[in-house]
Amino acid sequence: MRKVNFIFRIFAMVTTCTIFATAVFTTFFSHADSLNPMILWQIPAVSMVCVLGCLIYPWDVSMSKKETGIRIFLHYLYINAVVLISGWLFDWYNVKSLKSVMYMLFSIALIFAIVSAISWRHEAAVAKKMNEKLQEYQKEKEEE
Numbered sequence: 001m002r003k004v005n006f007i008f009r010i011f012a013m014v015t016t017c018t019i020f021a022t023a024v025f026t027t028f029f030s031h032a033d034s035l036n037p038m039i040l041w042q043i044p045a046v047s048m049v050c051v052l053g054c055l056i057y058p059w060d061v062s063m064s065k066k067e068t069g070i071r072i073f074l075h076y077l078y079i080n081a082v083v084l085i086s087g088w089l090f091d092w093y094n095v096k097s098l099k100s101v102m103y104m105l106f107s108i109a110l111i112f113a114i115v116s117a118i119s120w121r122h123e124a125a126v127a128k129k130m131n132e133k134l135q136e137y138q139k140e141k142e143e144e
Contacts, residue, residue: 003059007051013118015047017111025093029103039090046086053078076112083108 022043026032053075057063063071084104087093093100 007054009122010054010115010119011044011047011051013115014050014111015044017114018043018047021107021111022092025103025107029100039092042086042090042092046082046090049082049086050079053082072116079112080105080108 022035022039026035056071056075056078087104088095093104095101
C-alpha cells in the first residue's frame with residue numbers, strides 16, 4: 001500500500017507541475033489562443049509514464065551514495081526521454097526551435113528538482129516519525 005500511495009503522490013505532483021509549466025509555456029512562449037483538448041489526456045498519461053521511472057529505486061533497501069547518484073541520473077535521463085519524445089509526438093513544442101527545446105529541458109529539470117525535493121522531504125519526515133514511534137515502543141518495553 002505504501003508503494004501505491006507513493007506512486008499517486010508523485011503522480012499528483014508531476015501532473016500539477018506539468019500543468020503550471022504548460023500554462024507558462026502557452027502564455028509566454030507559444031502565445032496559443034487555445035489548447036487542443038487532447039492535452040487533458042496527454043498530460044496525465046505522460047505523467048504516469050514518468051512516475052513509473054520511480055520504480056528504479058529499490059524499496060526498503062539502502063543504497064550507497066554512488067548507487068543513489070547513478071539511479072537519480074538514470075531516472076533523470078528517463079524522464080527527459082519520456083517527456084521530449086512524448087512532447088514531440090503530441091506536438092507540444094517545436095523541435096526545430098532552440099528556444100522551445102530549451103524551455104522543455106528547463107521545465108523538465110525544474111519539475112524533476114521540485115518533485116524530488118518535496119518527495120525526499122516527505123520521506124525524511126516519515127522516517128523521523130517512524131524512528132520516534134520505535135523509540136517510544138522500545139522505551140515502553142524497557143519499562144515493563
